[in-house]
Every structure is written in C-alpha cells, then in structure tokens.
Amino acid sequence: MKIYDQKLTADYLENLSLIEGIIRPEESFDIIKKKLVVGEAELTMFYIDGFIKSDSLEKLLTYIVTLKDFGSNKQGDAQSFANKHITSAEVDVTDSVDQLVLMLMSGCTVMLCNKFDSNAIIIDYRTYPARSTDEPENDKVMRGSRDGFVETLISNTAMIRRRIRSPRLTVKYLNAGKSTRTDLAICYMDGRADREYVDSLIEKISSLKTDSLVLGHQSLTEALIKRGWYNPFPKIRSTERPDAAAATILEGGVIVLCDNSPEAMIFPTTLFDFLQETDDFYFPPLTGSYLRVLRQAIFWMTVFITPLWYLVLEHEYILPDALKFLIPKDPGELPIFLQLIMVELALDGLKLASLNTPSVLSNSLSVVGGLLLGDFAVTVGWLCPDVILYMSFIAIANFTQSNYELGYAFKYMRVITLVLTVLFDWWGFTAGVIITVTLAAINKTVDGKRKYLYPLIPWNGKAMARLIFRLKKRY
Numbered sequence: 001m002k003i004y005d006q007k008l009t010a011d012y013l014e015n016l017s018l019i020e021g022i023i024r025p026e027e028s029f030d031i032i033k034k035k036l037v038v039g040e041a042e043l044t045m046f047y048i049d050g051f052i053k054s055d056s057l058e059k060l061l062t063y064i065v066t067l068k069d070f071g072s073n074k075q076g077d078a079q080s081f082a083n084k085h086i087t088s089a090e091v092d093v094t095d096s097v098d099q100l101v102l103m104l105m106s107g108c109t110v111m112l113c114n115k116f117d118s119n120a121i122i123i124d125y126r127t128y129p130a131r132s133t134d135e136p137e138n139d140k141v142m143r144g145s146r147d148g149f150v151e152t153l154i155s156n157t158a159m160i161r162r163r164i165r166s167p168r169l170t171v172k173y174l175n176a177g178k179s180t181r182t183d184l185a186i187c188y189m190d191g192r193a194d195r196e197y198v199d200s201l202i203e204k205i206s207s208l209k210t211d212s213l214v215l216g217h218q219s220l221t222e223a224l225i226k227r228g229w230y231n232p233f234p235k236i237r238s239t240e241r242p243d244a245a246a247a248t249i250l251e252g253g254v255i256v257l258c259d260n261s262p263e264a265m266i267f268p269t270t271l272f273d274f275l276q277e278t279d280d281f282y283f284p285p286l287t288g289s290y291l292r293v294l295r296q297a298i299f300w301m302t303v304f305i306t307p308l309w310y311l312v313l314e315h316e317y318i319l320p321d322a323l324k325f326l327i328p329k330d331p332g333e334l335p336i337f338l339q340l341i342m343v344e345l346a347l348d349g350l351k352l353a354s355l356n357t358p359s360v361l362s363n364s365l366s367v368v369g370g371l372l373l374g375d376f377a378v379t380v381g382w383l384c385p386d387v388i389l390y391m392s393f394i395a396i397a398n399f400t401q402s403n404y405e406l407g408y409a410f411k412y413m414r415v416i417t418l419v420l421t422v423l424f425d426w427w428g429f430t431a432g433v434i435i436t437v438t439l440a441a442i443n444k445t446v447d448g449k450r451k452y453l454y455p456l457i458p459w460n461g462k463a464m465a466r467l468i469f470r471l472k473k474r475y
Contacts (some may be wrong), residue, residue, distance in 0.1 A: 217260025
C-alpha cells in the first residue's frame with residue numbers, strides 16, 4: 001500500500017522541507033531531527049527515540065564528523081557514500097518518499113545530505129521493546145518446545161527459520177493499513193504450497209482498503225473476510241507455537257504473521273483443524289490417537305448434552321430402569337430450562353470476573369466463587385445438582401481445545417438447540433442439529449480448495465482418518 005507518490009529531488013532543502021512537512025518532528029517529542037555540519041556538507045538525520053540502538057548510532061555519528069568525502073552532487077553519490085562509509089548490515093538507498101516515511105516510522109534512521117544526489121539513505125538500527133519467547137499460556141503442551149511467538153515480527157520469522165532450514169521456505173513481506181502501515185509476513189514452502197492460493201492471498205492482502213490493523217490478526221481477519229453477524233464459527237485458525245506453525249508450512253499450508261501480534265494465522269482453515277493439538281504429535285501414534293479421539297468425542301458432546309438431557313426429562317417414560325438415574329430427584333424450584341440458561345450466563349460471568357481479577361487472586365477466587373455459588377444455589381432451591389453436574393462438564397470440556405471463538409460458537413449452537421427443543425420437542429432438536437451443520441457448512445473463510453467442513457464435505461476418507469487418528473507424522 002503506497003501513501004505518498006512524491007520523489008526526492010536534487011534540491012536538499014526542498015527534500016528536507018518535504019520530509020519535515022510529513023513527519024512533523026516539531027510536534028512529536030520522540031521524533032528526533034539531528035543536524036550535522038561537516039566542512040561544506042550539511043547532513044540531517046531523522047529517527048524515533050526508543051526504536052534506535054543508541055550505541056550504534058553514536059558510533060556512526062562519531063565516524064561521520066571525521067569524514068571529508070560526502071560526494072559532489074554527481075549521480076550515485078548517496079549509494080557510493082553508503083557503500084564506503086555505512087557499515088550497518090541493513091542499508092538502503094531510495095528516492096521514494098513513501099519508502100522513507102514508512103521505514104522511518106518503523107524505526108529506521110533516514111539520512112539526507114546536501115552533497116548527495118536525489119536519494120536518501122535508510123539505515124536499520126532498529127530495536128523494539130519485546131518480551132521473552134515464553135511458552136504461550138493458551139497453547140501449552142506436556143512435551144515439546146517451550147518457546148512461543150512474541151509481538152515482534154522478525155523474531156517470529158526467525159523462530160520458524162530455526163526449525164525449517166531450507167531455502168524453499170519463502171517469507172514474503174507486505175504491509176497493510178493506511179494509518180498503521182502494519183508489517184505482515186506470508187510464510188510458505190515453495191513447491192509444496194498451492195502457488196495459486198498463495199498468489200490469491202497476497203493479492204487480497206495487498207488490495208485491502210483499511211485504515212488500521214491495530215488489533216493485529218483479528219483486524220486482518222475482519223478485513224479479509226466480510227463475516228455475517230449470524231455465523232459465529234471462527235474464520236481463521238491461529239497458533240502461538242512456532243513448532244505448530246513450522247509443521248503447517250511443511251504440510252503445504254500458508255502462515256501469515258502480523259507485527260504486534262503473537263499469533264500466526266493458518267491458511268486454509270477447516271473446522272476439524274481446530275480439534276488438532278500440538279501434543280498429539282509429541283506422543284507416539286497410539287497415545288496421540290487416543291488423545292485426539294477423546295478430544296473430538298468430548299468436545300462434540302458439549303453441543304448436544306443439555307438438549308438431549310432435556311428431551312430425556314420430557315420423555316422419561318422411554319428410559320429403561322438402568323437409566324432412571326438421569327431423572328433428578330429434586331428438580332429445584334425453577335424450570336430446568338431456566339436453570340440451564342442461568343448457569344450458561346453465570347459461567348460467562350465468572351470468566352469475565354476471572355479475567356479482571358488480579359493474577360495473585362484469580363485462581364483462588366474463581367474456584368471458591370464457583371463452589372460457593374453452586375452450593376448456595378442448590379441449597380436455596382434455585383438449581384438442582386444435575387444441572388450443576390452437566391454444566392460443569394461443559395465448562396471443563398470447552399478447554400479440550402484452545403480456540404475460544406470455537407468454544408463460543410458451540411455454546412451458541414447449544415443454546416439455540418436447547419431453545420428449539422423446549423419449543424418443538426424432537427422436531428426442535430432436529431432443527432437445531434440442522435442449523436448447526438448448515439452454519440458450519442456455509443461459513444466463509446479465505447477462499448481455497450478446502451471448504452470449511454473438509455474432509456467431511458467433500459468427502460475424503462484418507463484425510464478424515466488422518467484428522468481423527470494420529471496415523472503418522474505430519475510431514
């Protein structure tokens with residue numbers, strides 16, 4: 001995305017006025033303008049305080065004041081000066097005002113001089129505030145590496161490069177957002193990824209007409225996919241683990257990294273991909289298959305367990321004696337339907353309270369608060385113990401996979417199915433199942449050859465077996 005179409009000229013003062021008019025250093029205390037006069041040469045440098053390695057810049061300035069050769073206004077003087085005197089590993093010479101402004105606001109140093117030609121020099125002395133690459137809180141494993149993506153793009157690409165030491169690993173740089181000019185990186189294996197899909201994705205991102213990507217991967221998701229408010233299923237899968245991202249790339253997938261976001265976006269995405277976890281591949285195939293089948297069974301149960309239980313209560317006469325324990329002995333003062341809805345809302349309330357509780361108190365308060373509320377509700381008569389049991393199972397089962405958006409999508413489908421079951425009995429339950437499958441089937445993602453319900457629709461037996469069972473390594 002190009003914002004400024006101007007080019008530098010051979011007039012130093014005109015170039016200086018143009019750059020100053022755009023970046024306005026006199027109005028921002030952290031944009032530094034440093035002017036040096038060395039003999040007949042007048043040199044001006046712009047950089048952002050806090051993004052610069054001060055020691056490297058100080059060494060460069062000390063060296064520059066001893067120089068006499070700044071060129072003589074001949075074509076190529078800026079490039080010649082950079083080749084002779086700038087020892088930084090990353091140096092560029094350009095006459096593009098858009099490139100100068102972008103790199104300056106990204107943290108690079110821009111150098112103008114009256115002895116240069118119609119070019120300026122960009123020096124990369126950047127250093128960003130960054131946290132350590134600790135294991136992600138929401139994507140932990142029992143075995144395996146303990147590093148995770150951070151908010152710095154170059155660190156994230158380096159962690160992938162560390163795992164894939166192949167020249168076929170391609171990292172394509174883009175930027176998006178008129179105001180934020182956010183750096184993006186598209187990572188794929190040349191020869192394994194679908195080239196047509198990669199080109200389509202690059203074109204989509206390059207043509208985005210959005211002002212900002214302040215919220216990182218979520219902003220990019222909403223800019224790429226015009227989602228319908230009625231469809232809660234997640235559009236794009238993400239991971240904070242470099243090993244999972246590297247494995248996806250080796251399988252032929254595409255990863256998009258966004259600066260200021262610690263999550264890698266995985267393309268293309270299907271519903272069943274969300275139910276895979278990194279732990280599956282750090283264990284032997286038998287154990288990995290067991291964990292995967294168990295996760296699939298438990299998570300899918302969360303959609304239908306309360307509507308089915310309500311149906312059983314409405315038609316308890318069909319139950320054999322061995323299953324009579326499913327009928328609560330003390331159903332409570334409120335209707336079962338209202339009890340289930342109340343607990344659904346209470347669970348989300350406890351989650352919000354836990355998020356805003358200081359970390360030193362969050363674990364104890366959330367556990368104690370849940371126990372006390374449940375015990376008092378049963379004692380007073382609002383809830384029956386069976387409702388507490390089933391909703392506790394659902395709350396815990398949601399953590400069998402790490403995507404919160406998918407968990408809430410299943411929650412909405414569960415509530416819709418429950419409401420329809422209350423209103424229309426068996427027909428309502430069937431309608432709820434149909435609505436769930438339909439919304440999943442029509443969910444829009446970034447277009448690719450794989451649909452959202454692949455490999456179920458269209459059917460691919462081998463691919464489905466690989467998703468359900470841990471048959472072999474992913475690459």
